[in-house]
Amino acid sequence: METRRIDHVTVATPDAKAADATFRRIFEFASAPATLGGSALRIGDARIEFVTPASGTPLAAVLASSGEGMVEVCLEVGSLDDAARALERAHVQHTTEQVGGGRRLRIDTSAAHGVRLTLIGRT
């Protein structure tokens, strides 16, 4: 698998707008396009995304049990199809999701050592 870079990390918080403002003030990051319905800031070739999970979603459960904080990492791969084949060869459970007109792979959290991990890339 060709894993190219960290695309973004996601921060779950009850107030995404406030978290965005905090990171902007402390770290002076600029705005970036968001893919998860919240807001995002740019750092280098990656982004920090801030989301307030809708009630009843898995992220809302994480927020309720663990409090606000970093909840997910998204990596860019060279080819999603190649990545899916590599995951299957290694018997790593994963699912395919459609987000914002694009496709991404969500890897089973236990396989990724407790990390909510998604892969994006060319199909």
Next chain:
Amino acid sequence: VLSKIHHVGIVVRDLEQAYAFWRDVLGLPVHKVATVKDQDVTAALLTIGESEIELLQPLSDQSGIGKFLARRGEGLHHVCFATADVGAELEATRAKGVRLIDQQPRPGLAGMICFLHPAATHGVLVEYAHPFPEHAAHDGAH
């Protein structure tokens, strides 16, 4: 100025088991492994583009990472931003009234480092790092 995500820190029970996924399945090469005695942890840095994944295995239940593992299990621990001057960055952050863990930069696996208090950053544990020269040379190779 914070230039990029230097690394994302992940707590794992066992580095060798973690390599089976992060190195062997995702294809991320391990470029540095070291034991940080004052934190009672063995850490591995795996290259991903201009950044890294840092896998942290506690060496005792009483270390900070060991307590994290016992309380929350394996998973995301911190995010580290790269800077050319960790001391200046720390001072600039302090001047904004941000709560800090480290009052001065100290040596760590990623270089000279410091941590901010997660209460100041919506639960996110943030580290600043200014890589040591040999690490910067590695960074420049990508």
